Amino acid sequence: MNTKDKIKEYDLLQRVVNHLTVQNPVVYDLGLLNGKMxxxxxxxxxxxxxxxxxxxxxxxxxxEEICDNLHDNMPVTIDKGLCGIAWGICTLLEQDFLDGDADEVLNDIDHKIMERDPMRMIDLSFRTGLEGIWCYVRTRLAFAEKEQTARPFDNMYIYALEKSVQRAGLPLKSVSPLDVITPPQLNETTDILKLPLGLDGGCAGLALKHYTDEAYLSF
Structure with missing residues (x-):
């Protein structure tokens, strides 16, 4: 990449960051893929x-804003719900972006997740169904084991979830939020100010993809 292209890339990323800084207060979705998380x-x-x-x-x-606005009627999903928010927080704790006691932060969310019976779930998808719940629970259990703390989910729930996952043939490989986002495809005419703000197909995903894969913006 020549100097001119590097300057162009830097200017683009600064516009993205500035746009996110100014516009994030008007995002009302609390979730991981398209919202504040x-x-x-x-x-x-x-x-x-x-x-x-x-x-x-x-x-x-x-x-803080996300935690203050959690409510009982939120869905238990990765895209707009509790599993996505909890998965994001757990990952940030694991990677030392956040300090704190995971049990204290996530206990209420974990209990709310256990209210959903995995044996009765029809939706098996990642974004809104069983696979997304399994993704978070697996991450949460691994973090508890690493921290040598008690399992955050009871044995009956874990048994039911694992049975449901096996029956559905869902993947067992662990992933991170970076593995599942789809950043927007850019070209010379893309107006980034008209993109959504979130991780999935939006400005946050565009910039995050760049900082984890610097070849991404070399169009």
Whole structure:
């Protein structure tokens, strides 16, 4: 990449970051893929990459806002619901972006997730169904084992979930949020200010993909 292209790339990314900084307050979706959790996830990575605490503070404020606005009627899903939010928080704790006691932070969410009977689930999809729940629970259990803390889900729930996953033939491989987002495809005419703001197909996903794969913006 020549100097001119590098300048162009830098300007594009700065526009994305500035756009996210200004526009994130008008995002009402709390979720991981299209909402505030995904934007916070990006800002934590960006703060570490740039060694700029301002964005870490911004991300922390978003996490607080998310936790303050959780409610009983939220879906138990990866895309817009509790599993996605909890998966994002658990991943940030695991990667030392966040400090805190995972049990204290996630206990209420984990109990809400256990209210959904996996043996009766028809939707097997990742975004809105069984696979997404399995993805979070697996991550949460692995983190509890690493931290040598008690299992956050009871044995009956884990048994039912594992049986449902086996019956559905779902993958057992662990993944991270970085593995499942689909950043937007860019070309010379793309107007980034018209993209969604979130991780999946939006500005946060575009910038996060760049900082984890710097060849991404070489169009």
């Amino acid at each position: 995904g934007i916070a996830f990006f800002f934590y990575h960006y703060a570490r990459y740039q060694k700029e605490s301002l964005y870490e503070v911004l991300a922390g404020n978003l996490i």
